[in-house]
Amino acid sequence: MKNLLRTFDILPFVLNKYPQEVAIAGIEANNNNTWKRYSSQDFYDIVQYVSSGLLEMGFRQGDKIASITTNIPEWNFLDMGMSQLGIIHVAIYPNISQEEYKFILDHSDSKLVFVSDEAHHKKIKEIVEQSDKIKEVYVIHNTIKGIKQCSDLIELGKKNYAKNKNTIEAIKNKIDSEDILTIIYTSGTTGTPKGVMLSHKNIMSNVIATHTIQPLNHNHTEISFLPLCHIYERMLNYMSILKGISIYYIENLNAIVGSLQEIKPDGFHTVPRLLEMFYDKIIAKGKDTEGIRKKIFFWAIDIGLNFSFEQKRKLIYRLKHHIANRLVYSKIRKSLGNNLKIVISGGSSLQIRLQKLFWAIGIKVIEGYGLTETSPVISVNHANPPNFMFGTVGPTIDNVKIKISDDGEILVKGPNVMKGYYKNEEATAEIIDQDGWLHTGDIGTLINNKFLKITDRKKEIFKLSSGKYIAPQVLENKLKTSSLIEQAMILGENKKFTSALISPNFNYLHFWATKHKIHFSDNKDLIKKPEVIKKIQQEVQKINSELAIHEHIKRFKLVHDTWTSQSGELSPTLKLKRRIIFNKYRPLIQEIFSTEQFDSQHNFGNEDIET
Template sequence: MRITRTFDLLENLRQNHNKSDILATKRDGNWIKFSADDYSRNAKNFAYGLLALGFKKGDKIATISNNRPEWNFVDMGMAMAGVVHVPVYPTLGEDDFKHILSHSDAKMLIVADLGTYRRLQPIARKISKLKKVYTFNYYEGIPHWSEISKEGEDAKMKYKEKLQKISESIKPDDLLTIIYTSGTTGLPKGVMLSHRNILSNVEGVFNLYPLGPDDRILSFLPLCHVYERMVNYLFQWKGCGIYYAENLGTIAQNLAEVRASAFVTVPRVMERIYDRIVSKGEDLRGIKRRIFFMALKIGERYRVNGKHGPWYGLRLWIARKLVFAKWQQTFGGKLKFVISGGAALQPRLSRLFFAAGIPLMEGYGMTETSPVIAANHLSEPNSLLIGTVGPVLKNIQVKIDDDGEILVKGPSVMMGYYKDKKNTAEVLDKDGWLHTGDIGTFEKGKFLKITDRKKEMFKTSSGKYIAPQAIENILKESFFIEQAMVVGENEKFASALISPNFEYLHVWANDRHIHFRDNQELIRHPDVLKVFQKEVEKYNKQLGRTEQIKRFRLVHEEWSPATGELSPTLKLRRRVIYNKYANLLREIYNYAPGEENRGSIKFNDL
């Protein structure tokens, strides 16, 4: 059947993939599964309930929830009733919640649990258009989302014809959702996406990855993020079983239980998984330890094109037998591939997982493009190049502007920013090209390579350009470094703030009998400073002279979305970090009192 609106996926599932585990979630230790019929029935009942409550086409409903089948039920119910879904990250601060719930004109809010309900209820009371807050989890005395579905089920016959008329009136170019950007440079902006926007992106990646009804997917990135949401629709279109992980801490366990064929991720998750694998290797002794780390060195030299000599091939075969085979078992033994997006993936990680027989491929996109622009894949020859984000999708156009900025045009480009013509005009030109704000080039005339963010590049006092993201990504190859932020605009040299990988650093310190009371004391220890200096010097060798980190300071906090240094998509919130570590930055560049504005660190503007 022809799929032009997201809710068309429901009938496609019922006709072609009516199996028992289209959606699944784990509760009380058991996987609860929902068939295509269950999915369709729940979505329609919710849609009837919305009509019974007086919702009209174009009204807005916000959700703040973890991944779960119910998210899909309400998402599809809204879509077929013409109601616009506004999914919101659970980890935002109070100001962002206030802005999004007010700015989006949401009339209803559905949250996951009691904690979120208690946090958001006082905010919701102050927003005149927001009439009621429901929860997905059941709590006595608190409005539950199923009350809407129950009302819809009871009024099914009354609203059946009306729902059908509304659904038939919905066009591919009608507004489906408003997704708010993570707000790394200011208040979040509401990206308006139509059915056509997202489904054209599904079609653009549809044939790139070999999946079907026999495959199971583990989903753990937030469904409120356009990346996970788009592939969620992709997997449904292909008839895969989608299993929602309990939480980020149970990914490995859930992968093994589900025996997943694929999952999508962000680099930080893969870096964490790799760090845990390495920590287990550190616990080995004798010949086993030597074999483990020899396998890692072999893996780091892996080439996807397979052009290795026979000696390398023999060593790789041994490494796979003795070490890498256990990696595949950790992931459940059925893993075909992993797709990473949202931030730059370390090429070393990609090579290592390929060597282990687990293709780890990188793609690129943004909320404003629904989201995928380019992606590495293995569906045809010469379609993957590690260190790039892959070939551009066939149904969109990409060109590099004179200043190196990546411009995108095609059916997946957003309708615009909600109630924000000024910012829309700044990124969407009169010819329909979206200005991404990313700087890039084409490798071998085909593979897109992202070099940095246009707004984040800076000049040193000598006039040399620095691309901080590329340097930060190189530094994060160190086992010791969790996050890094490169600074140095209008200064003589580049420097960095470094948040250590404390999990690894604690093990390292304990092995060397370094005693410390807390992280603050640990990062001041001479041996710790010495090892970080050695790590920075090692990675400086990969950089040009002007790019090298001349000074750095360690911080004792772990950066996260909860503490504000990272966005919900795990990007650095540079202004927040500048402000938080103003004293360290003054120290790095030896500012005297009153001299803060002579370089890049204009603290008074933060």
């Protein structure tokens, strides 16, 4: 492992140690949606051809090339092919706005762009035509004549590989681990995206530190569906390749359930929202049963929600769990492919109850924490005690140090900390202090001086007019534990009380409304129904019972929109774009706070909770 200093060092290592018939695979849209599988040798060879092709096109070390793709195996060929030449890969989300595409492509100084298909080519066509920096665009999956294809580049490289082989090796030998590998632009939830410069050393230090934590190996298979342009999936992708795990890439999130059945993977990486969707479907299916079957189902779910390692040691709980496993959990595992062993969750806070349920079912869900600026992992739970604790993001990884500042902010130092923001020394100096500590902006605490627990974002914590602090993410995550609530944004800065905008889980709400014979024409009509308002109010009151008085959500408004990254309310990593949401619903928010009448305890009665 000591010789694995740069990302492209992974390829010869794994080819020698874990040669696989299926190293990576993806769906061929133009071939009846069949799987195109690449062996370890195929993978290695195509990467060499990409490097050779880029050399023929005149690209040199330090040049920037952008990619805008969905989750496809070809991303790996391009990424590794660029890195071998010292070309800096600017990996861009495939679902951002035109304004963001324009800014990133210009700011990054990209000379070439790879896009996955015609749809993405169409998105940037006008931007490229107006750019004096971008030379060409190549499409990976292309059926339009006149547009250059990625296969053309590979063929060019293959044709000239014998001539370029020694040059490629010479360039590889000159690339230092401190050289910039990639520029990844943050999702811009609070303003203009910033380009995070990460070196080979940054990312490889994370790969090496986490590969022993991941229990899967070359005998196992994973599916990959999170964007490879995001450092979370990207680093884990490198790590899975290093371990010889066969990876099947899924472009369409709607294909996940079908792929679980077909591929029967041993693991995958996800964000909490997908696990919440799985949970909602599991519960909805249980509610469709009747009589004794329904009682047994929810008894088993309750057993799972109360899972703990302490309980597991008790004979009575083990007996109950054994029965629940035979009658219910085994069927849930079967619906998820019957082979799933481990799920790594990151990107946002994971609900403890869901994590406990999946552990009880027999699927270990481990949660980690990090930032793009830290390549990304800072801490992560392991697959077993004593290095696992529910409700935390685990111990810090090897070679990374953390400390908690006086105001509760998590500070980080280690080889994973970025080189800086591209063309933005001022922003770099704001986040990395003179002693080399990166200020995460997250508030946290160490439990037992070992396990890191995240409580909120420093910049998002606000004060009510009473001077009491509100940590919005904590309350938002509690609201989202309800099957009826998909997203929520907490409000109340400098106001007398806490309130919320709530975007319901319309899939589940439609099911609930139909079951209760509530007729509606559309979502806008549905959220006005008194029965719906009352039901959501009950959910809010249930959450309020767990909160301090000043945290109580005294009023809320339902919105008929589903918040997504495509519609702009969420970032590509599914974080709230608070400024955009606030501006979009400004009249609704003003209505919430238009009257602030309090009783003697400054506490609203039930009649004051509104929609």
